[in-house]
Amino acid sequence: MPFSAAETILDEIARLPDHRLYGRVAGVLGMTVEVAGLERVLSIGSRCVVIARGDRRVPCEVVGFRDGRALLLPFGKLDGVGLGCRAELAEAEPVVHPAAGWLGRVVNALGEPIDGKGPLPQGPQSYALRADPPPAHGRARVGGKIDLGVRALNSFLTCCRGQRMGIFAGSGVGKSVLLSMLARYTATDVNVIGLIGERGREVQEWLEDDLGPEGLARSVVVVATSDEPPLMRRQAAHLTLSLAEAFRDQGREVLCLIDSVTRFAMAMREIGLSAGEPPASKGYTPSVFAELPRLLERAGPGQAGQGAITGLFTVLVEGDDHNEPVADAVRGILDGHIVLERQIAERGRYPAINILRSVSRTMPACNEPEENALVESARRLLSTYEDMAELIRIGAYRQGSDATVDMAIRHYPAIEAVLKQDKNERADLAGGYAALAAALGLEWPSAQAGSSEDAPPPPPETVEQGAPA
Numbered sequence: 228m229p230f231s232a233a234e235t236i237l238d239e240i241a242r243l244p245d246h247r248l249y250g251r252v253a254g255v256l257g258m259t260v261e262v263a264g265l266e267r268v269l270s271i272g273s274r275c276v277v278i279a280r281g282d283r284r285v286p287c288e289v290v291g292f293r294d295g296r297a298l299l300l301p302f303g304k305l306d307g308v309g310l311g312c313r314a315e316l317a318e319a320e321p322v323v324h325p326a327a328g329w330l331g332r333v334v335n336a337l338g339e340p341i342d343g344k345g346p347l348p349q350g351p352q353s354y355a356l357r358a359d360p361p362p363a364h365g366r367a368r369v370g371g372k373i374d375l376g377v378r379a380l381n382s383f384l385t386c387c388r389g390q391r392m393g394i395f396a397g398s399g400v401g402k403s404v405l406l407s408m409l410a411r412y413t414a415t416d417v418n419v420i421g422l423i424g425e426r427g428r429e430v431q432e433w434l435e436d437d438l439g440p441e442g443l444a445r446s447v448v449v450v451a452t453s454d455e456p457p458l459m460r461r462q463a464a465h466l467t468l469s470l471a472e473a474f475r476d477q478g479r480e481v482l483c484l485i486d487s488v489t490r491f492a493m494a495m496r497e498i499g500l501s502a503g504e505p506p507a508s509k510g511y512t513p514s515v516f517a518e519l520p521r522l523l524e525r526a527g528p529g530q531a532g533q534g535a536i537t538g539l540f541t542v543l544v545e546g547d548d549h550n551e552p553v554a555d556a557v558r559g560i561l562d563g564h565i566v567l568e569r570q571i572a573e574r575g576r577y578p579a580i581n582i583l584r585s586v587s588r589t590m591p592a593c594n595e596p597e598e599n600a601l602v603e604s605a606r607r608l609l610s611t612y613e614d615m616a617e618l619i620r621i622g623a624y625r626q627g628s629d630a631t632v633d634m635a636i637r638h639y640p641a642i643e644a645v646l647k648q649d650k651n652e653r654a655d656l657a658g659g660y661a662a663l664a665a666a667l668g669l670e671w672p673s674a675q676a677g678s679s680e681d682a683p684p685p686p687p688e689t690v691e692q693g694a695p696a
């Protein structure tokens with residue numbers, strides 16, 4: 228039931244605090260504002276509103292303390308902020324009141340609409356922006372398989388409801404396009420999508436061309452572009468999870484997508500450095516690595532009786548270095564990783580997923596034995612082919628030297644064709660297995676796994692044996 232306008236206004240009045248505490252700006256250095264007079268009431272994460280000259284209100288957050296003064300970072304521009312400006316204590320814990328009417332809308336990190344479609348309906352329940360993940364012992368287990376609508380993922384990297392996966396790739400290898408496919412094709416009720424630190428121009432293009440009106444209709448999109456202050460970028464990621472939690476608590480199946488976790492980590496790095504934290508690996512401060520699990524653990528299965536948040540998060544690997552610190556940390560937190568590779572994109576096979584380097588940790592437990600056997604066979608052929616690829620390409624491999632390699636060469640183009648998927652094509656779980664079986668020349672559904680004549684033999688102990696002398 229939508230609230231009447233009067234009720235909404237009364238509600239908002241009731242939420243207003245009945246008194247205000249304030250201090251004064253005692254220094255400004257770069258993006259950091261020092262406030263004196265409120266040290267006894269402020270703590271890390273507290274909110275203040277600094278009143279800039281001309282009465283502009285700049286919301287700020289406490290990120291540290293130095294020499295008895297609070298260090299604040301702004302959520303907006305610091306123009307007009309100077310010594311002596313008033314700094315009012317704001318509501319202790321920022322909350323949002325999401326409602327079903329937020330679907331189809333685009334909001335900023337503060338939960339305000341930025342799509343020009345008018346005000347957002349406010350739901351009855353408040354959600355903290357920085358909630359804790361559900362307690363580990365009270366969490367349900369991951370659910371059954373989820374249809375992601377992308378063949379390569381469905382068959383080789385099957386995901387379960389409530390699973391969290393990372394998509395790791397260098398710049399321009401197809402992360403955003405893959406995310407848009409997931410947003411449009413995944414079999415969930417609701418998408419919550421966080422676009423963190425993207426270029427402003429790309430956001431609109433992505434919303435209109437990649438996500439499209441159909442995808443947007445079942446999504447809430449949270450945007451903080453690269454030119455926004457680091458606090459906005461960090462908060463956008465947290466808001467994304469808060470909205471996902473709100474829909475999950477209503478028993479909905481939620482898909483939570485964040486593009487990208489790296490830009491969130493970079494925002495955290497800027498915040499940490501401003502607060503005087505020492506840089507550790509690659510300039511990232513220790514608080515970045517403490518904050519990453521706090522964010523990512525919020526996705527996943529809820530408590531018994533709730534829905535689940537299936538999470539897919541992109542990680543930008545700078546210079547295609549898959550061992551850089553953020554990638555490493557994220558890989559350790561999530562239940563699997565999908566690696567996109569530039570060489571694969573360069574030869575035009577999209578989505579450019581390197582199957583052999585990617586892992587879903589809920590596999591093989593979530594599959595039927597014959598599905599596992601099928602995927603295993605295909606993986607083996609891919610691996611054999613990749614091992615021999617160089618020799619095959621330069622023509623140094625002689626046909627007939629090794630039966631397994633011959634089989635890999637024979638089936639490779641068909642497996643590649645299964646992995647290739649146009650961004651406008653929707654795949655489904657069952658179709659993926661059928662296509663893979665056809666690529667391997669197997670009957671599907673197979674009456675008995677491995678009984679087919681043409682089933683690939685087990686791999687030789689070392690593939691190198693097959694190399695020509």
Ligand SMILES: Nc1ncnc2c1ncn2[C@@H]1O[C@H](COP(=O)(O)OP(=O)(O)OP(=O)(O)O)[C@@H](O)[C@H]1O
Pocket residue numbers: 396397398399400401402403404405543577578648649650
């Ligand atoms: N499935 C696809 N089919 C065809 N082309 C694709 C596909 N995926 C990606 N591309 C091509 O790759 C380009 C880059 O893709 P995308 O913007 O998704 O990369 P990205 O990894 O998000 O880049 P960035 O790091 O800059 O955000 C696209 O503009 C498009 O030309």
Ligand SMILES: [Mg+2]
Pocket residue numbers: 402403404486
């Ligand atoms: Mg992108």
